[in-house]
Amino acid sequence: MYQFGARHMVDRLAVENALGLTREHLLSRQMADGSWSGLVESDPRVSAFYLNTLWSLGRRHDDRTREIEAYLKSEQLDCGGWAAWPGGGADIDVSAVCLLALRDPATHEGRSAAAAAKAWLAAQSFPAADLFWKGYLAINRELKWDDLPYFTTRLVTHPRWLHPNVYDFSVARVAIVALALIQAHEAQPEVRQSLRGEPRPPGASAGEACFVEWRDRWIANTGRPIRGFVPFLAEVTRWFDSVVPTDRHRAVAIQWLLDRQESDGSFFSSVHITSLAIIALHVLGGGIYRDRIEAGLAAMHKWQVVDDRGRRQQFTDSTNWDTGLCMDLLLRLGVPPGHEKMRRACNYLVACQNRHAGDWSRRTTGVEPGGWSFQRIGKWYPDVDDAALIASSLLEFADRAAEQAARQAIAWIIGMQGADGGWASWDRDDRSWTRFKGAGPWLAGDPACADITARAISLLSKVVGGKRTGYADLIGPARNALARGLRWLQRDRHGNRWLGAWFTHYLYGTSQVAEAYRNAGFDPDHPDLRAAREWIVSVANPDGGFGETPESGRMKRFASGPSTPFHTACALNALVYAGAARSQAARRAARWLLSRQNTDGTWTNDDFFAAGIPGLWYANFTLTPTCLAARSLLAFTEFRTVGGAHEGATGLLRQEEAGS
Structure with missing residues (x-):
């Protein structure tokens, strides 16, 4: 039993049992092609977008639309509006989008929802x-x-x-x-x-x-x-x-x-962009582009889910992200690379690596493809976050195909580094001047952010550390990119924390950066890590867990929320990598996670923590809390070796600190 003082003991056997349950659950959930794919939950406006697409195409009601009307009614708040995230209260934008979709309802549920929405909206200010x-x-x-x-x-x-x-x-x-x-x-x-x-x-x-x-x-x-x-x-x-x-x-x-248009019929592998693109094709000539329009609708249908609430629309799938997370966790839990299911996952990811010069190539010179998209299919927009996550796991496989895929990914990630040293998702060197006043948040950019820069640094630290054979020629470029990325992170600190772009927001960003710092060789006594762990401890909830709402993205300051598995995992991970694994806060977070594990080995988040558009639109990638909770508990139990596990990059960091 791990015992740190008289209070708050954490039973090692309980942790091992919890991680064993997660391991077996994930192995049992792997699909035949080697992938994992959880549900993507989001707010009702995604389903409303689908209905509005049909009306814009001149389509009529059918069983699908009636089932979606039932879902919209089931999600409506008592006041008549709809929320942008669970517990967030009625949102003017979501509610107006839903009412537009219900302008000619075919069911009693739809008519009732439309009437209640009109009454609520009439008392509100206007959407922007x-x-x-x-x-x-x-x-x-x-x-x-x-x-x-x-x-x-x-x-x-x-x-x-x-x-x-x-x-x-x-x-x-x-x-x-x-x-x-x-x-x-x-x-x-x-x-x-x-x-x-x-x-x-x-x-x-x-x-x-x-x-x-x-x-x-x-x-x-x-x-x-x-x-x-x-x-x-x-x-x-x-x-x-x-x-x-x-x-x-x-x-x-x-x-x-x-x-x-992707091979599955979608555009940008999302409902929002697919909707607008096929409406444009309909306007240009629905007969000419009929097959393209039907393919787009088929992609949207593929992302729909039916349950006791009705039919709802997922905005995308998260297959490659989920597969990368699950493979990373299972390798950390001791499932060997040679295990049949690990080989199957490796083969899936190698096969779907992006080998197309997408739109990202217009801002680079001499950079060969090598990323992965977040979704199962995504030829045009691979992203750095998924590429770094997947490449890090592929480094553990000792076969030529995996090594070649990892090499291509590492070279691509280095090539995607911005002029300022940071990394963004799909592009480099964001053109912020395109987001003119009055355009609103949907005209989204892709600036460098702490969470993706940190993940790239963690990957490059493995390469610079020299513990993987066959990558010697990449060590020099990786070392230079790593140094520039670390300088970017040090400049990007928001006081005693970092703002993550793509998951809510300060807990996740700080967790990612703390791990990247340690992977790169920072000592736990580095001022940035000391400040981070002090901040993490200060925002713990009374129950020992941690929570953060999407309001953080809107306000650009930390907004505490009820404890959730996702945020508690982020906080525990940050504490461990910031040198506070022995702290009472870490022990209480670990106990909170252990007490909230489901009997099948999973953890469930009821809130939305993934930012589709930071500050505006959020989702829940349902496999992510399980992977992060188990990963943080594993790091907590292995804290004695965390400090010495990354000697390869330590010299570089000491040089960086000496020069700063």
């Missing part, structure tokens, strides 16, 4: 009049396309040196091209009465009258022009395109969009 809502209301024929800032199809044909071009817009570029094509085709569509409906009939309720007034004022407010230099430039471009023909540019833009 940003680019998302201008576009969404234009798709629904509530606004004219002229009410949006103009995006020209010339963006696709502009050379790399001429700005703006389509590659300046990072992850939003597929949506930008779809919008540009719709605007080019429908410069001035007739506004129809979709949400507005018929004039209020005699005898309509006072509540209905209030909603009608609110609705009309909302649409008028959203139609107001966005001011600023970028919108002014867009208007100049609109005038230029009205004078100089754009037929050639439009044809190139259509082909650009078609090329970015």
Whole structure:
């Protein structure tokens, strides 16, 4: 039994039993192709996006739509609105999207939900009049396309040196091209009465009258022009395109969009982008692009789930991420690389490694493909986070295919490092100037962030440490990239913590950085690690666990929440790697996790911790809490060896500290 003082003992046997349960559960959950894939839970607006796609395509109600209406009703709060995340309260944006999807309900549940939503919305302020809502209301024929800032199809044909071009817009570029094509085709569509409906009939309720007034004022407010230099430039471009023909540019833009449809029919492997892309193809000629549109709908159908709440839409799948997490954990738990299921997982990941020069290649020179996408299928947008996670595990396999895949991934990750030393998800050197005032958060960028930079550093520390044979030629480039990345992390510290972009937010970011620091050779007494562990201890909940809400992403400061397995795992991991594995806070966090494990070896998060768009839209990747909880408990039990496990990079770090 681990005993640290008279209080809060942690039974080693209990930890071993818990980890054994997790090990057996994950081995039993592996799919035939070697992958793992958990559910992706998100807010109801994702299902509403699917319904709105159908109405925009001119489709009618069917069994799917009726089941989704039942789901939307089941998720509606008593007040009549819908929440952006569990426990978050009614959200104006989510509620307005859901009501638009229910504008012509076919079921009693749908009609009841729409009536309650109208009553709630009528008492609220308006959603922000940003680019998302201008576009969404234009798709629904509530606004004219002229009410949006103009995006020209010339963006696709502009050379790399001429700005703006389509590659300046990072992850939003597929949506930008779809919008540009719709605007080019429908410069001035007739506004129809979709949400507005018929004039209020005699005898309509006072509540209905209030909603009608609110609705009309909302649409008028959203139609107001966005001011600023970028919108002014867009208007100049609109005038230029009205004078100089754009037929050639439009044809190139259509082909650009078609090329970015994945083999499963999706665009950017997400419902949101797929929806807008197939609506654009429908506008351009539904008959011409019928097969493409049906393929997009089939991809969305593949991500739907049916249970006692009805039918709901997942926004994507998390297969490659889940497979990388599970393989990493099982290797750490002692499942040998030669185990049949580890070989199967390795073969799956090697086979689906990205070997295509996607849009990321437009910001690099001489960098060969080598990443992985988050989803099972993702030719155009591999991301650094998944690549670093998977490559780190592949280093444990002693066969040529795994070694070659790891080498390609490491070289690609080094090539994706930004000029400032940090790493982002899908691109390098984010062009923040494209996010003009009034555009809103949906025009997302991809700046370097602490969580992905930390994961890249942990991988490169393995390479620099020289403990893996066959990578000697990569040690020099990896050492340089590692040094630059560490300097970036030291600059990016937010006081005594780090802000993670893609999981909520400060607990995860600080956990990732603490682990990266130790992997790279930092001593636990380094000032950054001392400050981090003191902060972690200070935000523990009274029950010994840790929690953080998505409000952290909105407010850009820590927002504590009820304890969850995900956040408690992050905190425990941070404490261990920051040198506080013997602390009371670490012991209490470990006890909290042990007491919340399910009988099948899993852990369940009821909140949303994964940021689809930081500060706006969140999800729950349901396998992630289990992997992180087990991983943190394992690190907790092995704390005696953590400090000496990464000697290979220690010399580099001492040089860095001496030079700072």
